[in-house]
Amino acid sequence: MTLPWHSLDTTLFSRAQQLLDEGWITRDPELAPVLPVVLERGVGQDWHKAGTFRHHLYGVARSLALWQQPHDVQLLGLLHSVYGNAFVDLVKFDARTERARLQGLVGEEAEHLVHLFCTMSRSQFINKVLERDFDEDGGMELELNGPAPRETVQLTPREVAAFIIVSMADTIEQWFSWQEEIYSRSPNVDTSRKQAVHWAASLWPGPMRPPSRKISQLSQLGLALQHPGLAGLLPMPPVFNRCTVSVSKEDDAAASSLYWSVIQLDQPLVDLDVATHVLEQAVRLNPWVGEPQMVLAQVYLSAGRQDDAVLAARSALQCFSAWGNAWDKRVQWDAWIAWTRILLQSATDGTWPERLDKLNNLALRG
Known part of the structure; x- marks a missing residue:
């Protein structure tokens, strides 16, 4: 049986080569000015899943740069957790007092994306995308994080597309077997398991086995970008045959x-x-x-x-x-x-x- 080999896209490979050097981000005219402010907040010392928080932020931004996303989306990738979120407690900027500073650094449009991405319910967002629960135009009503009753926000189609793409980059950068064990059934996390009982599963970093289900989930997120209201708003990531197939x-x-x-x-x-x-x-x-x-x-x-x-x-x-x-x-x-x-x-x-x-x-x- 013939194997599903891919041909090598030399243009894509050339873009990837330019990102192999860790210093690529220091030469990016949009991202480089942000780095000193982010680094002074200690992101290079914070633990984050398979590395440090700096590794994670740089890795997410790298995928988005490779995928030729607009600068505001790349900035969102670099800063996507700096106000904290429901998944992590890594608050690097206080959303109550420092939004103006970040706006001055990256612009109001990019900061708006960062703030919205950090404060919205990411679990609800992923579930709605997987269930194709969009408005007719591709927008989405979503709850904000916090105790019930929760406030809601209306996402524009472009915000939905940007958040799908950043979620794909965010997941591929960090997900491996240790997260799969402790964050079982994400985004619908199994909260019933006690750490003391399942202590062996919690030993970081564990065997470093690749994940068992996330590529399938990412392929479904990518397929959602084919929604008529989302298609064409942003460059399509070059994975899963430009997000046209699933696993x-x-x-x-x-x-x-x-x-x-x-x-x-x-x-x-x-x-x-x-x-x-x-x-x-x-x-x-899984040929992807x-x-x-x-x-x-x-x-x-x-x-x-x-x-x-x-x-x-x-x-x-x-x-x-x-x-x-x-x-x-x-x-x-x-x-x-x-x-x-x-x-x-x-x-x-x-x-x-x-x-x-x-x-x-x-x-x-x-």
Whole structure:
């Protein structure tokens, strides 16, 4: 059965290359002036899921830059939690006293998006999007955070589109198995489980396994952008074939499990056939993340299947370039791209080392 390989969009890959250097954000004319004010609030020291709060904010902004979002949406990504929200207590700016300061820094339009994103009910928003509960024009009435009875706010179609796209970038940057365990059934979180009883699940960072259901949920968020009132308001993210296809929960979970079984060496190790078939099935079930395809490229190389390795490595590189963040959080996005380029180079040139120790000094040429 033919595998669903992606061709490499060289224009997209070129944009991704420009974002591999962590200093990219310091050279952005819109984002760079904001950094000193944000950094002085200690975001580089705050813990946040798979890294620090700085890593998270930069990573969300990176995906939005890669997706060519307008500057106010990129600024929203960089500042999307600075007033705090229902999910985190990381309040870096006091919404009661410091809105004017942030408005002076990023402009009223961007600050309005940030404030609204922080104060609205994110859970209700995600649920309404997943249920396609939009107004006819693509707008949405939403509750604000706080005790009942809650105030409501009317989102414009552009605000809905922006918040969907930022939510996609926000989720792909941070979600991995530890969050999946403690934040079960998000956005409808299971609050019944006590920490002392489920202490093993709470040990951070845990096994760093990729999530089992979030890619499916992200594909549904992306599909919502095809609503007639939302389509065309903002650049469409280049994931899920420009947000036109979805992944089922069942396929998402199965693909993640199959991939992880190879990573954990739960397959026979004497030859490569079983691991190859398992990874190929993972790619068939979920062809929208790069890591299974990248590992498969290396397995193909080990088996002497250079032509197949080229296809797998190119496809993996396309997926990494489309997301701007890693699905498998064990290493950073730029590291996944670097190793994938090594695999593609080796497959193209037929130079995969025969000796194990030679893997230690592979380098990209040109």
